[in-house]
Amino acid sequence: AQSVAQPEDQVNVAEGNPLTVKCTYSVSGNPYLFWYVQYPNRGLQFLLKYITGDNLVKGSYGFEAEFNKSQTSFHLKKPSALVSDSALYFCAVRDSDTGRRALTFGSGTRLQVQP
Amino acid sequence: DAGVIQSPRHEVTEMGQEVTLRCKPISGHNSLFWYRQTMMRGLELLIYFNNNVPIDDSGMPEDRFSAKMPNASFSTLKIQPSEPRDSAVYFCASSFRDRVETQYFGPGTRLLVL
Numbered sequence: 001a002q003s004v005a006q007p008e009d010q011v012n013v014a015e016g017n018p019l020t021v022k023c024t025y026s027v028s029g030n031p032y033l034f035w036y037v038q039y040p041n042r043g044l045q046f047l048l049k050y051i052t053g054d055n056l057v058k059g060s061y062g063f064e065a066e067f068n069k070s071q072t073s074f075h076l077k078k079p080s081a082l083v084s085d086s087a088l089y090f091c092a093v094r095d096s097d098t099g100r101r102a103l104t105f106g107s108g109t110r111l112q113v114q115p
Numbered sequence: 116d117a118g119v120i121q122s123p124r125h126e127v128t129e130m131g132q133e134v135t136l137r138c139k140p141i142s143g144h145n146s147l148f149w150y151r152q153t154m155m156r157g158l159e160l161l162i163y164f165n166n167n168v169p170i171d172d173s174g175m176p177e178d179r180f181s182a183k184m185p186n187a188s189f190s191t192l193k194i195q196p197s198e199p200r201d202s203a204v205y206f207c208a209s210s211f212r213d214r215v216e217t218q219y220f221g222p223g224t225r226l227l228v229l
Binding site: 034036041043044045046090094100101102103105106107108 | 119160206216221225
């Protein structure tokens with residue numbers, strides 16, 4: 001079985017400061033990992049993904065995420081937060097070694113960036 | 116590229132009525148997913164199709180829910196009869212079945228069953 005944990009319901013950060021949104025995962029095989037962002041009354045937008053290779057993945061809007069196999073983590077980061085980054089962020093995982101193509105999502109973390 | 120298109124965007128209905136949600140995937144994508152989002156349960160996969168064939172419907176709540184994909188450019192999710200506990204946002208997502216299969220989501224249908 002595959003699962004994702006986002007331990008923080010909400011993260012607050014001041015504009016211009018670095019931000020981190022945490023994600024840990026569990027799969028039996030090798031993971032494919034994703035981050036999505038959801039703005040109010042909108043669908044989920046794809047931010048970035050980890051497949052294999054470089055542990056630091058760069059995505060849209062200046063976001064990046066670091067894959068850490070030993071800690072089974074895939075934390076989302078941004079060096080300097082913007083007020084417009086305020087949204088709901090979802091981490092998702094798929095086990096690349098199974099035939100099941102569906103993603104398992106975390107519960108989401110609300111990011112609030114204060115001006 | 117138009118992205119994934121869903122209709123209606125909002126639906127209000129009374130308990131016992133039939134509800135049909137519609138989805139048009141991104142052209143060229145051959146996998147389609149239906150998700151439901153609620154405050155209590157988060158994002159749940161209901162069913163997914165590959166090449167118009169249902170592959171995994173283990174997330175479909177009960178027999179009141181059914182989904183079809185008659186062709187590569189159209190899918191429906193039907194609830195009959197609807198109940199207040201079905202109130203949620205329903206998302207459709209599509210992907211191209213390569214090794215990774217990044218999913219792209221539609222804007223969702225917000226359903227309220229009174």
